[in-house]
Amino acid sequence: MLSRRTFAASLAALAAAPLLSACGGDSDAATGTGGSGTKKVGNINIGPDQNRIRGKKVDEIAALVPAAIRKRGTLRLGQSADSSPPLGFFATDDKTRIGSEIDLASLVADTLGLRLDNDEVSWENLFVGLDSGKFDAVFSNVTVTEERKEKYDFATYRLDNIAFEAQKGTSWRVREPKDVAGRTIAVSSGTNQEKILVDWSKQDEKAGLKPVDIKYFQKETDYYLALQSGRIDAYLGPSPSAAYHVASAGQTQVIGTLSGAGDQIQGKIAATTKKDSGLVDAYAAAIDHVIKDGSYARVLKRWGLSSEAVTKSEINPKGLPKT
Structure with missing residues (x-):
């Protein structure tokens, strides 16, 4: 497994090295430190001080969250510990989790009026955590598949x-x-x-x-x-x-x-929860809200993922077929 910063650091090194056939101006996007001390790769901030885009609680959407979770006040979230820029990786302090997935999950939690309780685990333990009730949700580049739909509910938020x-x-x-x-x-x-x-x-x-x-x-x-x-x-x-x-x-x-599913179907990435947990409607409504208020688009643009935007969250859409 890659160390937390290996891949990000490798890309930073590549950013500093011009392509052999590139014009001189193309080499400007090197890793650097801005006037505020923020670490950057090109125009992307990979330092711990993210100034993350945040949302506000929407009462009617928060009311869709099951009572036990509302009372607890936290959204227990599972994400993969793998280093995979720009989705999820560790900042230059080697301990702060950053990336598009944590940004989007934060927006959803804000909309639901919940504090984010994030835990990074191995890929297989994401689903173990959902099955056991350790996690309320997984925001970690999970593709909707017909097989997974037998055990989990999905609210889409990005194209695959x-x-x-x-x-x-x-x-x-x-x-x-x-x-x-x-x-x-x-x-x-x-x-x-x-x-x-x-x-x-x-x-x-x-x-x-x-x-x-x-x-x-x-x-x-x-x-x-x-x-x-x-x-x-x-x-x-x-x-x-x-x-x-x-x-x-x-x-x-x-x-x-x-x-990513080939010619037959458009693959879709979704917030994942245990089937019939009662959370999927709240997730979908929160995602629709941040799409409408523009914060969703700002997050995707920040990480270079605007081309993977969706216009609406779908609940349990057609997934990749069983093999």
Whole structure:
């Protein structure tokens, strides 16, 4: 497992190193310290003093929360302890949890009139915590699936997308399989991204086009080094990670996005709670409220995730099919 700051620090190092083919001006987005002492990667604040966007209690929405939780006054939240900028990672003090997921969860808790009680655990223990009642909710990049819907309720708050990232300035765009024919593209082994890319390559071959030259590397930073040196044309990975790298380094661009579930369904990320806990309606109403008042959009923009915004929270929508 990556240390708390490994990935963020690695991206910071990449941000400071100009792409081999980039113009001189592109190297300005280096890690630095502003006049107030705030640590930044590009324009993204990764210091402990976040000045987080906050909300206000809405009585009619707070009334939807079960009485026992209202009396307790806290929202017991589970989040993954993994370092995954910009979703969830640790600030430069190595102890303050920051990222888009904690920001959005804070907005929801504020709207519900609850104090956030956040706990970072391993991925599998997020669901153990929900099952045992340790957590009221999980805000941690959980995709809605038909299998998970058997045990949990969902209120969506973000799209689940993957992205092709290439050097800044390229006119190449990816919208369908033929756009990657003959290209050299890196992807992580064993991921949904790999499955989609392999399927697209097969479709290209059936259409009489060149297959994709798929490359694999050991570390996430290795993909970006290969991109800098021109050994690959693009890297296919999670859209949030690509957005963070683009915003922090300023030397690459997203040239195409698609659902992390593939061509058949749009994947969706949701606040997760134990089935029939009575909380999902409150979550959905709170999410709808912060969407309408604009604070939701401000959070996503802050972390470079505006392209994954939803216009309304859906309760238990169609999820990824069972395998």
